[in-house]
Amino acid sequence: MAKYTTSKPSWVPDEPNEKFACSVMGGIEGIKDTTVGNINPNLLNGKMKPKRRMVLSEDDYVNGVLKGDRMTLSRAITLIESNNSKHFAKAQRVLQRLLPHTGKALRIGITGVPGAGKSTIIEAFGNMLCDAGHRVAVLSVDPTSSVTKGSILGDKTRMGTLSRRQEAFIRPSPAGGTLGGVARKSRETMLMCEAAGYDVILIETVGVGQSETTVRSMVDFFMLVVLTGAGDDLQGIKKGIMELADAIVINKADGDNLLKAKVARAEYERMIEYIRPATEGWPTHAYLCSAYTRFGLPELWKVIQAFKAMTTESGVFQKRRKNQLLSWMNSMIDEHLHSLFFDDPVINGRMPEVKEAVLEGIISPTQAVKELVNMFDVDLAAKRQVDLFHPEAEVRQ
Amino acid sequence: MEKRIRVLVAKPGLDGHDRGAKVVARALRDAGFEVIYTGLRQTPEQIAEAALQEDVNVVAMSILSGAHPHLFPKVVNLVREKGMKDVLIIGGGVIPETDIPALKEAGIAEVFTPGTPTSDIVDFIKANV
Incomplete structure (x- = not known):
């Protein structure tokens, strides 16, 4: 079974009784073994293979978007929204090539x-x-x-x-995730x-x-x-x-x-x-x-x-757009440093102890920050993340 | 990293009963999917267009009125015509057993009738996307 939980609606009593008329039917689980019912037999015997999602190349994305092809555009946005670091690298290269064609919209x-x-x-x-x-x-x-x-x-x-x-x-896109968060994704979607x-x-x-x-x-x-x-x-x-x-x-x-x-x-x-x-x-x-x-x-x-x-x-108008580029860069730096810090194994290893100490009142939050930041090795952390921005990273969607 | 699955839950046709679609939408959300719900009374064109713009992996349709033999295949055709050959299309609702083979013939991957545990739908999507 899958790992998820569902909650009962509020109107369902904890204990089913006669007054509550709804009941849960056995459903199709009970008839899986028979030939009747609505389970596709090809699925049961493994004949129907799941379709692989189409993989578009960098050129496909660039050409498709420039042609105004709506499906490619929509796939490109998915690529941008992806939290997978390989997709991230690919999306950045696509965006880089499209950048000369942006900026004309209001x-x-x-x-x-x-x-x-x-x-x-x-x-x-x-x-x-x-x-x-x-x-x-x-x-x-x-x-x-x-x-x-x-x-x-x-x-x-x-x-x-x-x-x-x-x-x-x-x-309309859901937010959340890493790699720049909502601000980056929305900006890049806009450019696409x-x-x-x-x-x-x-x-x-x-x-x-x-x-x-x-x-x-x-x-x-x-x-x-x-x-x-x-x-x-x-x-x-x-x-x-x-x-x-x-x-x-x-x-x-x-x-x-x-x-x-x-x-x-x-x-x-x-x-x-x-x-x-x-x-x-x-x-x-x-x-x-x-x-x-x-x-x-x-x-x-x-x-x-x-x-x-x-x-x-x-x-x-032009001045604002230029400033927006700079503030975009600044917020990207914030995001990047943030993820470098919180993904760092050294910091993660030490974090529970420090948190405990802060909660117990042994050290002040300010002191804790100082200690953690002193422990943080930027060079090492940056090396670990280098594949993120590295153009030669293996790319597949 | 877990794969992000996007599902369009759609209500083609003219019946106004979307409780089932909403329950399914909620169950899919709870399973960690991104769910886009179209709202009631959508034309096949609207559904196909929404599937395209949202770049979904799955289109899940629900019908009560009995228009499924007409509308389900139409959506399948429109979705495929727009180039989304890899999108999984499933259906559900009050659908007679005798209609199911024809729907599957038309390209509906699976049909879920009343009484189906929502977990079956989640498992099916996870296995086929």
């Missing part, structure tokens, strides 16, 4: 509290852009989905129309999509923690989606998010809610007065829209285009 980040309507806005906005002849890639940064080892991604349910358009590519010819990248993230800072550091234009009732909501929304936003979009401005939305807009405008704009020379404003009626969405696109024109002219 990168837009969208954040907001759960339920604000981010996905619905993306659905409506994305469809509008596709109609206008753009090619849209939708990605998401969601650091909370690594709580369990597996994950359930439900974005597809909310982007029904957009998800089947040929001009759009939607890939750009190389495949997508000229608008929408990156969605839930604005409740660290992730919006990550997204801000990889996009050109960042918008915050909010709902009406600003006075109360502001208690919950950190001012920090408003400081990051180039536009505040009040969603659900339709029907009876329109008046309230207008009030909220005025309140947000007053709030913004006191906040330093996220982008030099671009005054942040609040805008009304309704993803449901599509009210305000064409105007929003005009705002984004005006933003691009203005910042390109002033040079802020």
Whole structure:
């Protein structure tokens, strides 16, 4: 049997009794030996061999992505997301070759509290852009989905129309794992999509923690989606998010809610007065829209285009992208040193003892850090990890 | 390093009963898979497109309404047409035993009917991906 556990739903009593009508059926396990039933006989006698997953070469990836082939792109993203160090080396080489073809897309980040309507806005906005002849890639940064080892991604349910358009590519990715974590994977996925010819990248993230800072550091234009009732909501929304936003979009401005939305807009405008704009020379404003009626969405696109024109002219656009490259490098260094340290066998060997000592109050955490860092041999650790970045490492997917 | 298995759980057709699909989705997640759930009432085109964009290893479909002889093979064809020759496609739901051979003929690797322990599905996927 496989090593996993399942928990009973909350409505199932611990002890089955007469009042509880559900019962577990014997299932197909009982009839495995007979010829009837639904187990494929070829599987039982070993005739049906599992299909090996297609292995694409580095050239396949590069050529496929450049041609805009959606299956290759999607496989390339899987390669990037892989935590296997051999895949990592291969992904880096593919990316290196695609790098000259990236950077032409407009990168837009969208954040907001759960339920604000981010996905619905993306659905409506994305469809509008596709109609206008753009090619849209939708990605998401969601650091909370690594709580369990597996994950359930439900974005597809909310982007029904957009998800089947040929001009759009939607890939909500689970986060987690090592080798650079979510920030690296999202950035590189974004670059892959750009190389495949997508000229608008929408990156969605839930604005409740660290992730919006990550997204801000990889996009050109960042918008915050909010709902009406600003006075109360502001208690919950950190001012920090408003400081990051180039536009505040009040969603659900339709029907009876329109008046309230207008009030909220005025309140947000007053709030913004006191906040330093996220982008030099671009005054942040609040805008009304309704993803449901599509009210305000064409105007929003005009705002984004005006933003691009203005910042390109002033040079802020290019400057930000350059800074983003540097901050990307810095965060990669952080990640890399972090994994060097925590994967180090010497440190790992000593760690339980030190932890114990800290918990017992024998040494202070600061002292413990000092001791561990003194023990850490960077050269040795780096040698162990050299295959990670080494181009000649054996590569197979 | 353990292999990462991505599964698309899909509900083709018009019936609105996805409890089974959700139970399966949850069981697969608990088994450590990455599960993408499409939501109700998907067309075969939507399912094939989602499978492509998400680069899944497995497409698992559930049907109650009886439209499986029509919809399952259609999804298989669309998925294969898009070049995903190596994707495992399985089905489940209220499916009469007599229909199963034809579905397997059409390219559904396995059909899981009511009463199947979820562990069987997990084991099947692990053995065939």
